[in-house]
Each structure stands twice: as structure tokens, then as C-alpha cells.
Amino acid sequence: MISAFYNGKSILITGATGFLGKVMMEKLLRTSPDLKVIYILVRPKAGQTLQQRVFQILNSKLFEKVKEVCPKVHEKIRAISADLNQHDLAISKEDMQELLSHTNIIFHCAATVRFDDHLRHAVQLNVTATQQLLSIASQMPKLEAFIHISTAFANCNLKHIDEVIYPCAVEPKKIIDSMEWLDDAIIDEITPKLIGDRPNTYTYTKALGEMVLQQEGGNLNIAIIRPSIVGATWQEPFPGWIDSINGPTGLIVAAGKGFLRSIRATPMAVADLIPVDLVINLTLAVGWYTAVHRPKSTLIYHCTSGNLNPCHWGKMGFQVLATFEKIPFEKAFRRPNADFTTNNITTHYWNAVSHRVPAIIYDVYLRLTGRKPRMTKVMNRLLRTLSMLEYFINRSWEWSTYNTEMLMSELSPEDQRVFNFDVRQLNWLEYIENYVLGVKKYLLKEDMAGIPEARQHLKRLRNIHYLFNTALFLIAWRLLIARSQVARNVWFFIVSFCYKLLSYFRASSRLKV
Ligand SMILES: CCCCCCCCCCCCCCCCCCCCCC(=O)SCCNC(=O)CCNC(=O)[C@H](O)C(C)(C)COP(=O)(O)OP(=O)(O)OC[C@H]1O[C@@H](n2cnc3c(N)ncnc32)[C@H](O)[C@@H]1OP(=O)(O)O
Ligand SMILES: NC(=O)C1=CN([C@@H]2O[C@H](COP(=O)(O)OP(=O)(O)OC[C@H]3O[C@@H](n4cnc5c(N)ncnc54)[C@H](OP(=O)(O)O)[C@@H]3O)[C@@H](O)[C@H]2O)C=CC1
Incomplete structure (x- = not known):
């Protein structure tokens, strides 16, 4: 009709x-x-x-x-x-x-x-x-x-x-x-x-x-x-x-490419x-x-x-991240691993640690290799976008739908099928998975054949991440030991404890033989 x-x-x-x-x-x-x-x-x-x-x-x-x-x-x-x-x-x-x-x-x-x-x-x-x-x-x-x-x-x-x-x-x-x-x-x-x-x-x-x-x-x-x-x-x-970057799509892109690591949102607010x-x-x-x-x-x-x-933002965010595991985006900056924060202090902290500092480090690397720095600009833009979208992800609204439901009842069964607007039939997990896949295919225009290479790239990023964290820890610890007697005492205690533990296991294994 x-x-x-x-x-x-x-x-x-x-x-x-x-x-x-x-x-x-x-x-x-x-x-x-x-x-x-x-x-x-x-x-x-x-x-x-x-x-x-x-x-x-x-x-x-x-x-x-x-x-x-x-x-x-x-x-x-x-x-x-x-x-x-x-x-x-x-x-x-x-x-x-x-x-x-x-x-x-x-x-x-x-x-x-x-x-x-x-x-x-x-x-x-x-x-x-x-x-x-x-x-x-x-x-x-x-x-x-x-x-x-x-x-x-x-x-x-x-x-x-x-x-x-x-x-x-x-x-x-x-x-x-x-x-x-x-x-x-x-x-x-x-x-x-x-x-x-x-x-x-x-x-x-x-x-x-x-x-x-x-x-x-x-x-x-x-x-x-x-x-x-x-x-x-x-x-x-x-x-x-x-094919539009507006609304959640831009954030899905940012999270999938590893730029977005934390977002101020209320997980139980309705998405x-x-x-x-x-x-x-x-x-x-x-x-x-x-x-x-x-x-x-x-x-x-x-x-x-x-x-x-x-559907709640928490469920949606979780499913978006789960889909990245199966279908990673190409050439990610970092591994997709975003999380929700719920108050101002943690938001500022994670913005500094997860957004600004990595951008600065990457820009230093670009400078050292003779290229033009750009990551700080990208991050500032992302943070500005987040600040504008935050209003909508930390509140819930109730909309009455009497007219929409009235119209649904006015349609013939054939029209209800061809012009279906019954959102009750929607399976969110399936929808979100297709959404993320669609962002990759139709918005970012990435080829599905590139998935193995994208996975390899993420593995490399993970190894760099581990290496970087270990190096950071060792440097921090070395500096601490040089400056503090307490840290030195703790360090000697841990080393001697480990040494004793090792000697004990060696001795007991010899006795058994
Ligand atoms: C566990 C954690 C998991 C995490 C997982 C993460 C996901 C899960 C969580 C998700 C939470 C979602 C929350 C959503 C809330 C939405 C609420 C909407 C409510 C109202 C709805 C409405 O009633 S109404 C429509 C909505 N209205 C907008 O939503 C416009 C907003 N937004 C802007 O107001 C401007 O965006 C703003 C921001 C000023 C920046 O502005 P801006 O100037 O910094 O940036 P632009 O947006 O202009 O563009 C930036 C660059 O993207 C390029 N680009 C554009 N289109 C492109 C395309 N198709 N393909 C390729 N690239 C494209 C463009 O060409 C630029 O690139 P270039 O600079 O290189 O040219
Ligand atoms: N997307 C969403 O999440 C939501 C959208 N809406 C509403 O839906 C409607 C469509 O939104 P959406 O499709 O997402 O928006 P888009 O930004 O994708 O499209 C806007 C359209 O308006 C046209 N337009 C803008 N300025 C002019 C102009 N000066 N002269 C002629 N045409 C112009 C654009 O043309 P051009 O291509 O030349 O720029 C484009 O075709 C809007 O009224 C919006 O308020 C409501 C709720 C949510």
C-alpha cells in the first residue's frame, strides 16, 4: 500500500x-x-x-x-x-x-x-x-x-x-x-x-x-x-x-584505530x-x-x-571492543583498548596518560625521524569531540512513542514487513557487530583481505607496548634506588629473598635425587 x-x-x-x-x-x-x-x-x-x-x-x-x-x-x-x-x-x-x-x-x-x-x-x-x-x-x-x-x-x-x-x-x-x-x-x-x-x-x-x-x-x-x-x-x-562520521561512528573509528583509550560515560545510561x-x-x-x-x-x-x-553504553562499548578482536582495523596507532571513566579526576588522569602523553612521544619520534609531527593535533581534536559528545553519553531520556506505535498498528502486515520500524525486533549484539564491520568496509574502505596483516600489526604493537612498559619500569626503579635508602633496602630485601628461595628449591631438588 x-x-x-x-x-x-x-x-x-x-x-x-x-x-x-x-x-x-x-x-x-x-x-x-x-x-x-x-x-x-x-x-x-x-x-x-x-x-x-x-x-x-x-x-x-x-x-x-x-x-x-x-x-x-x-x-x-x-x-x-x-x-x-x-x-x-x-x-x-x-x-x-x-x-x-x-x-x-x-x-x-x-x-x-x-x-x-x-x-x-x-x-x-x-x-x-x-x-x-x-x-x-x-x-x-x-x-x-x-x-x-x-x-x-x-x-x-x-x-x-x-x-x-x-x-x-x-x-x-x-x-x-x-x-x-x-x-x-x-x-x-x-x-x-x-x-x-x-x-x-x-x-x-x-x-x-x-x-x-x-x-x-x-x-x-x-x-x-x-x-x-x-x-x-x-x-x-x-x-x-x-558513510557518516557523526555520532558514535567517529568514536568507533577512533577506538578501532587505537586513538581513543578512555571516554567519560555512564555505562548504565541508555544508548x-x-x-x-x-x-x-x-x-x-x-x-x-x-x-x-x-x-x-x-x-x-x-x-x-x-x-x-x-541498550546501554556499557554493553555497546563491550561489543564494539569484542568486534575489534575479530575484525581489526588497519594501521592502528595503538591496540584498541578503550574504557569508560566516570568522574572528572579519572577522566583528566586518563586523558593525560592515555591520550596526550602517547601523542607527544609519537610526535617526538616523528621529529627525530625527520617527519612532521601530527599526533598532538589529532588528539586535541579527539578530546574536543569527546567533550561535545559527553553530554549525550552520561544521561538517559524517556521518549513516549504513542504516535509511532499507533502508526505501526495502522499498517497492513505487508507494509509492516516492507517498511519495518519495529525496533523490538533488533538484536543489539548482532547489529553492533555489523555496524563495526560496516564502518571498516564502507566508511574506512578497508579490504577484508587485509585482516591478517592488521592482526600482525596489532601483535607488533603489543610487543612494543610490553617492551616500552618494561623499559619504563626499569628506568623508574633505577632512579628510585639511586635516590632513596628505603627503595634500596626494599630492593636488597627482594633480591636476597629471591636468592634464598632459589637456593632452597635447588637444595630440595638435590635431596630428592
Ligand atoms: C568500553 C569502551 C568502548 C569504546 C568504544 C567506542 C564506541 C562506543 C561509545 C560511543 C559513544 C558515542 C556517543 C555518541 C553521542 C552522539 C550524540 C548525538 C545526539 C544528537 C543526534 C542528532 O540529533 S544529530 C546528528 C549528530 N550530529 C553529530 O553527531 C555531529 C557531531 N559532530 C560535530 O559537531 C563535529 O564533528 C565536532 C565534534 C564539532 C568536531 O568537529 P571537527 O571540525 O573537529 O571535525 P569534523 O567532524 O568536521 O571532521 C573530522 C574529520 O573527519 C572527516 N570526515 C568527515 N566525514 C567523513 C567521512 N564520511 N569519511 C571519512 N572522513 C570523514 C573530515 O573530513 C575531517 O577531516 P579533515 O579535517 O582531514 O578534513
Ligand atoms: N545523523 C543523526 O544522528 C541524526 C540526524 N537527525 C536529523 O536528520 C537530518 C539529516 O541528518 P544527516 O543526514 O545525518 O545529516 P548530514 O550532515 O549527513 O546531511 C545534511 C544534508 O543537508 C544538506 N545541507 C546542509 N547545508 C545545506 C545548504 N546550505 N544548502 C543545501 N543543502 C544543505 C547537506 O548537503 P551537502 O551534502 O551539500 O553538505 C546534506 O545533504 C537532519 O535534519 C538532522 O537534524 C536527527 C537525529 C539524529
Whole structure:
């Protein structure tokens, strides 16, 4: 039913070149190959034209299955040049006309997901662009539904979060206006006051974006999806696909490569991870439901795992490390051996001992061998990233999922199978193993044939580690003996004790003979 609904439709996706957007395009084309067209708003980037960007995406591994059911996949995608930072999204008049007269469904995924973005930029993308898209949508006579991707953390200042829009203290319109005339220095000064008890500009501006939808949605048929931490694919088009370094993925890479050795986290806090294919299945089901059933008010759908099938950071971390044993990453800096710390003192200690000192030693080695030092820079970046993610791994939230469960019960058995978003069926250990494998294959692009060499490399690192520790111990001990009478006495006591023990065993073995 859902697949049939999208056939013949013209669908507009923003953020189609992003992590969620690509999985959405893939699923739409695979399950509804007779859809009319997918318009995607794309900006030229990294020296590539729009066409080159789209070509690269459609020819990636993710789209291999699609081509079996929809060989003319290139013809189904119509890339439209746009920049969500610009007025009217910088869409040309002709393109705008085409969008206005044909679009049936909008999926608004584009956003800045950086936690450290300047408030002006985050407001522009996550609030003003949403406002502009709404205004464009309101001029589309054939529009059936406007689906907005928000985040479950938009209200992370609360502990229990319902499927409702929570107001922010300052109206989004006032924030948008003020960003136009305030200079950067003043914005920097007021940012902490505006974001209040939220941890960053991202969560704050996503909450403002929701308010804009509520206030300026007019008669549009709107729904909001709030996913939690989106991870690699669970099942479709194949397990473990990921190409984004955001969220836990960056830390999995850092741990697997041996950079990350300790992380401040609460092992019993809920790791509210959700596979990207499950998020997309829910989003497409919501698109269908919103267009066909036209609910009276804007429905919000939490796409989270914590209340139906919870997994904790401790369990997740353990399984990640266990997978590294089986499937090591190539060219690791140190053996993967990360651990959780739970308070400030131990965190500072392990950051110094396990992160900063090895980086300095390695940089000295690089200098001595005539190369450019770089490890301290890498470590500083990692520590900064950790400090930004820590907020999310030391707390648990409760999200109610009434609307999501209601929608599940509305689907036919066939739709429940094809657009499965029932997180209760997910086996975490299996999922995490596939996730780590996917990071190695699809993100790091490492060949599985390199695993024996990676194992050898880890063995060498272990031997270097033992050698280094023994040398360090002997040097420290030698220095201590030279300076302290007590240490000297202890040392002589141990040596004479060992000597006596040895003589005793020798004598008793001679007696037996
Ligand atoms: C027992 C112990 C076991 C241990 C095992 C360990 C695992 C188990 C524990 C796991 C705990 C997990 C906790 C997760 C909590 C997530 C909560 C999310 C909640 C909200 C979710 C949402 O609602 S929303 C989406 C989330 N939003 C983000 O999660 C953005 C965050 N992040 C940033 O805000 C910026 O990242 C930040 C940080 C400013 C740095 O910023 P930064 O500037 O220092 O670094 P960048 O990120 O820009 O990039 C750095 C370099 O990676 C390159 N790179 C980029 N993509 C690439 C690609 N695809 N392939 C190759 N390389 C790629 C890039 O090209 C750069 O390289 P280069 O410099 O050489 O060009
Ligand atoms: N990933 C996650 O863990 C979670 C994500 N979400 C939400 O899901 C949505 C998608 O996130 P995700 O796919 O991970 O993010 P990505 O960063 O992977 O993708 C962001 C997309 O937005 C586009 N974009 C950014 N700036 C502009 C611009 N100025 N003009 C045009 N397009 C632009 C990007 O285009 P380009 O390729 O040109 O940069 C890209 O296609 C977001 O709304 C996010 O808030 C919610 C919860 C968790």
C-alpha cells in the first residue's frame, strides 16, 4: 500500500546528499520504482558540479540493489541547484516553477548537524530555511504532505519528552530577525543565554525549527519525525552500511584505530541508537499516513529505541571492543583498548596518560625521524569531540512513542514487513557487530583481505607496548634506588629473598635425587 502510494508521485527531498537523505532515496526507488520523479535540492560542493555529485551517489555501493529493480535510476532523480543559506533557497525561477506545479510530498532532511556551529549559521539552516521551505510549500497546489526531520534531542533539556512541540523562551521570528542585524561578537555573547540548559546550538535551533512549523505551517499537512542517534543500517539494503562520521561512528573509528583509550560515560545510561533504515521506513510510512489520513493536527513521531528495546553504553562499548578482536582495523596507532571513566579526576588522569602523553612521544619520534609531527593535533581534536559528545553519553531520556506505535498498528502486515520500524525486533549484539564491520568496509574502505596483516600489526604493537612498559619500569626503579635508602633496602630485601628461595628449591631438588 505504501509502495503503491509513492508510485506516480513527485517527491522533493532536501538534504538528499546527506546520510539519511541517501538512504531515503534508495528505499523510495527500490520500493516504488514507478514514482514519477525525485527532486533533490543540491549545492555544488568540493569542486564537483551537481551532476557529478548525483552521479557519484547513484553509482555507490548503496544503490547497487536499486539498479536491479529500477535500471533507469538516473532518470528518476532531478537535481535542482539550491543553497539553503540563501534567500529563496537560491532556486532559479524555472526550477521553482517546476517544483511549485508538480511536488506532491516534501521530505525536509537538510540541516547543519554540527554541535559547534555558530548560532547565526545554525539559525539560517535549521530555522530560516525551514521557514522559507514552508512558504514555498504553501504555494504548491498538489502538495499532500510536508514531512520534517527533527531530532529527539531538540528538547534534551527535559528528562521525559512527549510527542508534542515544546516552546522556546524567545520566539523564532525574533531570533531570525536579530540574526540579521546583530554582529558576531554580540551573538557569541548571547548564545549561552539563548540556548539555556541545552548543550549546543544544534539542539536549540532544531527546537526553534519545530516552533516555526507549528506557527507558520498554515493549512499544510505537516508531520515531524524525531530520531535519536542514527546509526548504520540494520537490514536494508544490506546490514552495516554507513558513510557518516557523526555520532558514535567517529568514536568507533577512533577506538578501532587505537586513538581513543578512555571516554567519560555512564555505562548504565541508555544508548538510544536507532538504525538509519528503520528511521527511513518510519518516515516513508508517516509520509503515506499524513497524505492519506490527513490528521487534524501536526503529529510528532519519536523514532527511538530506549523505551521498547533499551541498550546501554556499557554493553555497546563491550561489543564494539569484542568486534575489534575479530575484525581489526588497519594501521592502528595503538591496540584498541578503550574504557569508560566516570568522574572528572579519572577522566583528566586518563586523558593525560592515555591520550596526550602517547601523542607527544609519537610526535617526538616523528621529529627525530625527520617527519612532521601530527599526533598532538589529532588528539586535541579527539578530546574536543569527546567533550561535545559527553553530554549525550552520561544521561538517559524517556521518549513516549504513542504516535509511532499507533502508526505501526495502522499498517497492513505487508507494509509492516516492507517498511519495518519495529525496533523490538533488533538484536543489539548482532547489529553492533555489523555496524563495526560496516564502518571498516564502507566508511574506512578497508579490504577484508587485509585482516591478517592488521592482526600482525596489532601483535607488533603489543610487543612494543610490553617492551616500552618494561623499559619504563626499569628506568623508574633505577632512579628510585639511586635516590632513596628505603627503595634500596626494599630492593636488597627482594633480591636476597629471591636468592634464598632459589637456593632452597635447588637444595630440595638435590635431596630428592
Ligand atoms: C568500553 C569502551 C568502548 C569504546 C568504544 C567506542 C564506541 C562506543 C561509545 C560511543 C559513544 C558515542 C556517543 C555518541 C553521542 C552522539 C550524540 C548525538 C545526539 C544528537 C543526534 C542528532 O540529533 S544529530 C546528528 C549528530 N550530529 C553529530 O553527531 C555531529 C557531531 N559532530 C560535530 O559537531 C563535529 O564533528 C565536532 C565534534 C564539532 C568536531 O568537529 P571537527 O571540525 O573537529 O571535525 P569534523 O567532524 O568536521 O571532521 C573530522 C574529520 O573527519 C572527516 N570526515 C568527515 N566525514 C567523513 C567521512 N564520511 N569519511 C571519512 N572522513 C570523514 C573530515 O573530513 C575531517 O577531516 P579533515 O579535517 O582531514 O578534513
Ligand atoms: N545523523 C543523526 O544522528 C541524526 C540526524 N537527525 C536529523 O536528520 C537530518 C539529516 O541528518 P544527516 O543526514 O545525518 O545529516 P548530514 O550532515 O549527513 O546531511 C545534511 C544534508 O543537508 C544538506 N545541507 C546542509 N547545508 C545545506 C545548504 N546550505 N544548502 C543545501 N543543502 C544543505 C547537506 O548537503 P551537502 O551534502 O551539500 O553538505 C546534506 O545533504 C537532519 O535534519 C538532522 O537534524 C536527527 C537525529 C539524529
